[in-house]
Amino acid sequence: MKANNLIIDSISKTYKKGKIRANDNISLELYPSEITALIGHNGAGKTTLLNQIIGNAKPDSGDITYKGISLVKNSKVARELVSIMPQFHAPLEGVTLRQSIESILRIKGVSEKQVHLCTKQVLKDLDIEQWADQAGNKLSGGLQRLTSFAMAVAYPSDIILLDEPTNDVDPIRRKLTWQYMRKLAKEGHMIFVVTHNLLEVEQYTDRYILLNKGRIIRDDSTAVISNDYVSNVMIVSLHDTDELHDLPEAETSEYKEDEMQLVLTLSENQVSNAVNWLMELIRQGKVLNYKFTSATLDMQYGGMIDGE
Numbered sequence: 001m002k003a004n005n006l007i008i009d010s011i012s013k014t015y016k017k018g019k020i021r022a023n024d025n026i027s028l029e030l031y032p033s034e035i036t037a038l039i040g041h042n043g044a045g046k047t048t049l050l051n052q053i054i055g056n057a058k059p060d061s062g063d064i065t066y067k068g069i070s071l072v073k074n075s076k077v078a079r080e081l082v083s084i085m086p087q088f089h090a091p092l093e094g095v096t097l098r099q100s101i102e103s104i105l106r107i108k109g110v111s112e113k114q115v116h117l118c119t120k121q122v123l124k125d126l127d128i129e130q131w132a133d134q135a136g137n138k139l140s141g142g143l144q145r146l147t148s149f150a151m152a153v154a155y156p157s158d159i160i161l162l163d164e165p166t167n168d169v170d171p172i173r174r175k176l177t178w179q180y181m182r183k184l185a186k187e188g189h190m191i192f193v194v195t196h197n198l199l200e201v202e203q204y205t206d207r208y209i210l211l212n213k214g215r216i217i218r219d220d221s222t223a224v225i226s227n228d229y230v231s232n233v234m235i236v237s238l239h240d241t242d243e244l245h246d247l248p249e250a251e252t253s254e255y256k257e258d259e260m261q262l263v264l265t266l267s268e269n270q271v272s273n274a275v276n277w278l279m280e281l282i283r284q285g286k287v288l289n290y291k292f293t294s295a296t297l298d299m300q301y302g303g304m305i306d307g308e
């Protein structure tokens with residue numbers, strides 16, 4: 001256990017007189033310089049967890065500590081040590097994109113010189129300078145989200161909580177957003193990010209926590225996703241479904257009617273037999289197209305939740 005880790009110890013949080021267990025005995029340690037993704041179905045308890053870390057909600061039991069300080073007992077300190085980008089951005093009425101960022105930095109007590117420098121830098125890094133002086137409430141949904149992200153990260157605290165930062169954001173700026181998070185992680189910040197985008201989790205984060213019904217059901221490095229499970233996936237589009245009667249041996253086989261695709265997940269020793277089967281069908285002209293890939297988090301997600 002290191003002093004600079006964020007320690008979440010047996011947190012429970014209920015609503016509606018205990019009828020909803022939003023967080024159910026969660027214990028977790030988060031590390032500086034890491035990007036950790038928090039994933040799970042709608043209502044799994046992700047936002048509730050973030051709100052307790054920053055002191056916006058108080059757990060029924062358990063504690064959250066950082067550098068020996070209880071963030072539960074010291075919500076004012078929590079707000080100094082933690083930055084949050086909330087799921088729903090505040091309406092940006094009467095201010096421009098630039099002013100929204102500047103005002104949050106002034107609230108944090110940043111010097112006027114730094115306010116301008118940091119704002120300029122984040123606008124540049126996210127490639128949103130061209131909208132800097134546009135009225136906040138006239139910005140598109142994606143730009144409002146980027147503004148909200150910029151407000152949370154322009155002068156970052158040790159711990160940064162982000163609730164779905166890339167939703168509605170275009171592909172280029174999504175990438176810039178993740179690059180920005182990586183830059184902060186390299187500087188030693190701790191990034192805890194809620195997202196439903198599993199491809200981005202695999203591509204950009206170091207670790208993922210899967211919540212289901214308020215409990216942690218998986219806590220893994222994203223590097224092991226492909227090795228942890230059956231990693232060979234063969235996807236075949238067939239001219240007709242007759243061939244589905246005589247499939248090669250596989251860990252799982254699923255025919256996706258809508259996409260007309262057969263998806264086989266194969267263990268190492270099943271691969272060569274499956275390839276022979278595929279080659280034979282290709283020779284007979286029965287295959288529209290095919291590809292091999294490794295099992296992704298996206299493919300495994302349903303199974304992880306169902307297994308609970």
Ligand SMILES: Nc1ncnc2c1ncn2[C@@H]1O[C@H](COP(=O)(O)OP(=O)(O)OP(=O)(O)O)[C@@H](O)[C@H]1O
Nearest residue numbers: 015016020022040041042043044045046047048049
């Ligand atoms: N203030 C509240 N009052 C009552 N119930 C609440 C409150 N906040 C959250 N809940 C309930 O707690 C559960 C967890 O909600 P939470 O918002 O943490 O989930 P989530 O994983 O962030 O969901 P989503 O992915 O949809 O944002 C849900 O059943 C939700 O309805």
